[in-house]
Amino acid sequence: MKRDRAGLAAIVPFLWLALFFAFPFLLVAKLSLSDTALAMPPYTPRIDWSQGLAGVQAFLAALDGETYGRLTQDRLYLDAYLSSLRIAATGTGLLLLIGYPIAYGISRFRPAVRNALVMAVVLPFWTSFLIRIYAWIAILKPAGVLNAALSALHLPPVDILNTETAVILGLVYAYLPFMVLPLYAVLDKQDDSLIEAAQDLGSTPLSAFWRVTFPLSIPGAAAGGLLCFIPMAGEFVIPDLLGGSDTLMLGKVIWTEFFSNRDWPAASAVAIVLLATLIVPILLFEREQAKVLRA
Amino acid sequence: MDQGADRALSERAPNSRPQIGGVRDTFAPWEDPAAHPLVRFEGVSKAFGDTAAVTGVDLSIYGSEFFALLGPSGCGKTTLMRMLAGFETPDAGRILLEDRDIAADPPHRRPVHMMFQAYALFPHLSVAQNIGFGLKRQGAPRREIADRVEEMLALVKLEGMGKRRPDQLSGGQRQRVALARAIAPRPRILLLDEPMAALDKKLRDETQFELMTLQQTLGMTFMIVTHDQDEAMVVADRIAVMREGRIVQVGRPGEVYEAPADRYVAGFIGDVNLFEGRVTTSEGGRVRLVGDDGTFEAEGAGPVGESAWIAVRPEKVEVHTDPPPPGVNVLAGRVHDYGYLGDWTTYLVEIAPGRLVRVARANTTRTVARPLGCGDAAWLTFAPSSAVVLTR
Numbered sequence: 153m154k155r156d157r158a159g160l161a162a163i164v165p166f167l168w169l170a171l172f173f174a175f176p177f178l179l180v181a182k183l184s185l186s187d188t189a190l191a192m193p194p195y196t197p198r199i200d201w202s203q204g205l206a207g208v209q210a211f212l213a214a215l216d217g218e219t220y221g222r223l224t225q226d227r228l229y230l231d232a233y234l235s236s237l238r239i240a241a242t243g244t245g246l247l248l249l250i251g252y253p254i255a256y257g258i259s260r261f262r263p264a265v266r267n268a269l270v271m272a273v274v275l276p277f278w279t280s281f282l283i284r285i286y287a288w289i290a291i292l293k294p295a296g297v298l299n300a301a302l303s304a305l306h307l308p309p310v311d312i313l314n315t316e317t318a319v320i321l322g323l324v325y326a327y328l329p330f331m332v333l334p335l336y337a338v339l340d341k342q343d344d345s346l347i348e349a350a351q352d353l354g355s356t357p358l359s360a361f362w363r364v365t366f367p368l369s370i371p372g373a374a375a376g377g378l379l380c381f382i383p384m385a386g387e388f389v390i391p392d393l394l395g396g397s398d399t400l401m402l403g404k405v406i407w408t409e410f411f412s413n414r415d416w417p418a419a420s421a422v423a424i425v426l427l428a429t430l431i432v433p434i435l436l437f438e439r440e441q442a443k444v445l446r447a
Numbered sequence: 448m449d450q451g452a453d454r455a456l457s458e459r460a461p462n463s464r465p466q467i468g469g470v471r472d473t474f475a476p477w478e479d480p481a482a483h484p485l486v487r488f489e490g491v492s493k494a495f496g497d498t499a500a501v502t503g504v505d506l507s508i509y510g511s512e513f514f515a516l517l518g519p520s521g522c523g524k525t526t527l528m529r530m531l532a533g534f535e536t537p538d539a540g541r542i543l544l545e546d547r548d549i550a551a552d553p554p555h556r557r558p559v560h561m562m563f564q565a566y567a568l569f570p571h572l573s574v575a576q577n578i579g580f581g582l583k584r585q586g587a588p589r590r591e592i593a594d595r596v597e598e599m600l601a602l603v604k605l606e607g608m609g610k611r612r613p614d615q616l617s618g619g620q621r622q623r624v625a626l627a628r629a630i631a632p633r634p635r636i637l638l639l640d641e642p643m644a645a646l647d648k649k650l651r652d653e654t655q656f657e658l659m660t661l662q663q664t665l666g667m668t669f670m671i672v673t674h675d676q677d678e679a680m681v682v683a684d685r686i687a688v689m690r691e692g693r694i695v696q697v698g699r700p701g702e703v704y705e706a707p708a709d710r711y712v713a714g715f716i717g718d719v720n721l722f723e724g725r726v727t728t729s730e731g732g733r734v735r736l737v738g739d740d741g742t743f744e745a746e747g748a749g750p751v752g753e754s755a756w757i758a759v760r761p762e763k764v765e766v767h768t769d770p771p772p773p774g775v776n777v778l779a780g781r782v783h784d785y786g787y788l789g790d791w792t793t794y795l796v797e798i799a800p801g802r803l804v805r806v807a808r809a810n811t812t813r814t815v816a817r818p819l820g821c822g823d824a825a826w827l828t829f830a831p832s833s834a835v836v837l838t839r
Contacts, residue, residue, distance in 0.1 A: 348534055349567035351554040353632065354584030367571045 177427075184420035185215040194414045219417040220425075229422065232400040237429070239316060239401060240385035243323040244377050250324065251331030251376060256365075258332075259339040266340070273332050281326065285393050288322050289313065292394070314396025322390040327383070331376040338372030339365070374437055382430045402426050474684060476509040483546075485510045485668055486531065486636060491540035493526055500526040502692040504540070508636070513662050513669045515679035518689035519715070524672045527689075528638050531670070532561045544635065555584070560634035564641040566625035568613040574624050575600070575609035581632035599627040602661070619650050626658075636668040643678060655681045676716045680704070688712050704760075709839035713758045720764070720804050721837075722757040726750060734836040735775070740798060744775045745834035756837045761807035763833035766794060767826040768818060776834070778804060778827040782819050796825050 186195040197214035200207035223229045258269045276284060291297045292313040299309040312318050342365065350360035388403030395401070402422055409419035476482035484507035493501040501523040508514045516524040529535045531542060533554035541548050549557060560581065568577050578599050579592045587595070600606050603623035613621055622642065629637055642658070643651040659682045662669045673679050679686045680700040687697045688708075696708035707713035710721060724738025726749040734749045735742065736757055743757040771777055780798035787810075794806045804827060819825055 343565070343567065345563050345565060345567040346569060348554070349561070349563055349569070349628075350580070352532060352559075352561045353581035353628070354555050356553075356555055359584075364569060364571075 180420045180423055182215070183416050184219055184424050185217060186417045186420075187216075187218065188415050188417055193416065195416050219421040222418065223421055223425065228400075229405065232402050232405045233425070233429075235400045236385050236402040236426075239319060239323070239391075239399075240381050240387075243320050243327065243384050244381045246320065246324050247327055247331040247380050248373060248377065251328060251335055252369075252373070254328075255332045255335035255339055255372075258336055259342075270333075270336065273329050273336075277329065282389070285322060285326070285390060288318070288325065288394060292318050292321070313394065314398065316395065316399050319391045319395040319399050319401075322394045323384050323387060326390060327380040330379045334375040334379060335369060335372040338369045342368055371441070374440070378433060378437055381433070385430060386426055474511070476512070477507065477685065482509060484508060485512075485545060486670075487541075487543040488527070488531075489541045489543065491527070491530065491537045491542060493523075493530060493535060493538050499692050501530070501537075504692075504694055506687060506694060506697070508668065508670060510668055511666050513659065513682055513684045514671070515683035515686045516670065516672045516689060517674070517676060517679040517686050517716075519674055522689040523692040524674075524689050525640060528561070528640060528670065528672045531636070532559055532638055533557050558635040559638060560629040560632060561638040561640060562625050562629040562642055564644055566613075566621050566645075568621060568624055568628070570613055572612075573609060574605065574611050574613065574616070577613065577624055578609075578627045578631050580628060585632055595631055599631045602630075603627045618645055619654070622646060622654070626661075630665065630667065634667070636670060639669060639671040641673055642671065643673075643675070651678070658682055680716070686716075688715060690715075706835060707758065707837065710756060710758070710837055713835075713837060718761050718805050718807075719758050720761065722759075723754065724757070726753055726755050726836075733831060736836065740802065741778060742775050743834070744831040745836045746832055747836040749836045749838055753838070757834050758837050759829050759834040761793065761805040762791075762809070763829055764804070764806045765828045766796075766806050766808065766819065767828065768823070770826050771828055776829050776831065780804065780825060780827070782821055782823045782825050784821060785819070794819065794825070796827060798827070 183195060186197065188194055189196040197211050199211040203210065254273070258266055258273075261269060289296075294309070294311055294313070296313075302309055312321075346364050346368070347357075347360050350364045351357065355363060386403050386406075387401065388407055391399045391401040391404055392407070395404075406419045406422050409415045409422065476484075486506075486508040488504050488506040491501060491504045492499070504523075504527060506527075516527060518524045526535055530537050531544075533549070533552060536550070542550065544557070544559070569580065572580070575596045578596045582592045582595055596609060597606075600609055603626055605620060605623055605627070608616070608620065613624065616624065622645070626639075626642070639658075643654055646654060655678055658669075662682075669682075671679070671682060683700060685697060686700055686703050688695045688703060688711075690711055696703055696712050698706075703712060704716055707716065707719075710719075713719040713721070722736070722738055722740045722743055724736035724740075724743065726734055726736050728735045729749050729751050732746055732748070733744055734747050734755070735744050736749070736755055737743075738757075745757050745759075749755045770779070778796075778798045780796040783795045783797040783803055785792055785794045790810060792808050792810055794808070795803045796806060798804055806827060
């Protein structure tokens with residue numbers, strides 16, 4: 153009886169996943185195997201339900217991987233793919249370097265201050281994401297806040313809007329909370345007596361950090377890294393607003409294929425390739441987690 | 448104890464104090480004016496904000512001693528220990544280790560190691576790496592560390608477990624890894640913070656004896672912090688009873704139990720019956736006291752004409768079903784309740800409305816029927832030599 157009810161409860165997340173992940177995914181996968189057509193919607197084949205089962209069979213027979221072949225022929229896709237991964241990796245690296253000290257610093261305060269600081273990290277979310285990115289345009293534009301500040305300090309102006317630097321800056325800014333929060337969660341949970349034990353056994357405070365605090369915070373760093381790397385690799389808004397036309401990223405390629413070129417199969421194929429690439433680190437992470445849990 | 452451990456223990460026995468038995472009675476450096484203490488607290492005080500945690504503590508701990516700090520939670524015992532480990536700094540007073548003031552030494556430079564209450568084992572390191580942690584920090588050669596780790600594993604009966612992770616061990620095994628980790632770098636004094644708090648009762652009883660044997664085998668100085676009086680009584684050479692940041696009494700377990708310094712110590716260590724009264728005579732090592740419950744006599748001395756208390760332990764009170772001849776130390780009442788514990792039966796005898804006296808009788812024969820039941824009349828007596836007089 154109790155078992156049945158537990159089974160029933162398990163159906164809810166299952167249905168959720170089926171409805172909002174598996175079904176859209178299959179739709180995109182199907183699109184990526186279709187061909188473009190001058191029609192509305194702009195692709196073939198489509199299932200002719202009036203033919204019944206034969207219609208479905210005819211539809212399946214017309215699917216092919218030709219679009220994927222097209223992706224390999226145009227350098228643009230490969231370049232965009234590599235540049236997306238590079239930008240996401242650089243951003244994740246910088247986020248780790250900036251986010252770790254912030255998370256560690258917060259975890260060292262007494263609880264009341266700690267909660268206020270976590271609030272401060274999350275606070276920017278209360279403003280519209282788009283407005284915050286527009287604010288960066290105002291800061292980075294040639295006659296913007298940044299250059300005004302530089303000239304006040306008698307330093308030469310910089311022109312970084314519409315460059316990869318601006319994109320990385322925007323990504324790091326926007327994703328910082330996603331790095332800080334999981335790191336803070338592991339660091340805050342860590343038992344202070346472990347550090348005391350390390351010092352008791354002869355470690356200097358610095359060596360206690362590297363031998364105990366840091367290794368134990370790696371799961372948090374991995375979680376934060378994935379949480380940032382995956383959406384950053386497919387990011388569209390930030391490269392579009394801050395990166396100008398020079399910055400190649402897959403998010404923009406998908407947008408262009410879909411809306412400008414009306415090439416839905418190509419857009420879907422790019423999306424599938426990106427997803428396939430990102431699933432690898434997720435699976436590796438899951439396996440590590442499972443290992444830790446089993447131990 | 449299995450055979451391997453017996454061997455491990457006996458191998459190291461020759462260069463340390465002889466095994467239990469008579470040792471406990473002859474080992475008393477604190478009575479020897481020429482003996483030099485290993486650790487000395489001199490007027491040590493510590494406050495957290497407005498709360499005084501430790502106030503004016505003077506204490507000497509001698510080499511190879513098993514010393515217990517006993518008191519309820521919040522009495523300052525843990526703070527006192529943490530000051531010796533270096534995790535807290537005294538506001539006043541000095542802490543000397545081998546005659547050297549160690550105030551300026553950070554924890555990692557003190558040859559003092561601590562076994563933490565929740566063990567604080569490093570979860571990302573193996574058992575062997577945990578045990579070798581301190582030696583590695585000392586810069587010991589790899590081979591020497593490996594040998595010492597093996598030796599420690601044998602000592603705590605965990606041979607072959609070196610490659611496991613702490614979370615693959617049982618609670619008792621984790622406790623022994625924590626012990627081995629603290630002992631491995633050969634500290635001058637080992638601090639144990641509530642070492643058995645996380646164990647169940649049966650395991651705790653066994654571990655107490657093992658810990659005592661281990662300490663005597665190694666000849667190492669141990670200082671244990673505990674709120675469990677049984678634990679302190681079993682393991683320690685001397686017990687310091689603490690209350691509200693101060694040390695109330697320091698003595699052998701027997702001294703603290705049989706000659707408590709005041710009512711607080713008497714009540715904290717074991718159960719006690721107290722009878723208040725006014726001292727009428729005090730001569731020849733005998734005190735006579737008259738109070739509401741009757742006339743009492745006990746060994747000791749007291750200020751004539753002033754208030755004092757007679758303290759007598761439940762197991763030292765005799766129960767009679769017939770009235771004894773009138774005299775001192777005689778109480779009459781009715782059995783209010785009794786609890787059968789297997790080895791002991793505890794009776795609560797009501798001698799006046801609301802006044803209960805606790806009596807413990809050893810069940811030396813296999814009689815299931817009790818001579819006394821609830822509501823039965825009972826008379827209680829005790830010898831003057833079984834009672835003490837307390838003036839505080």
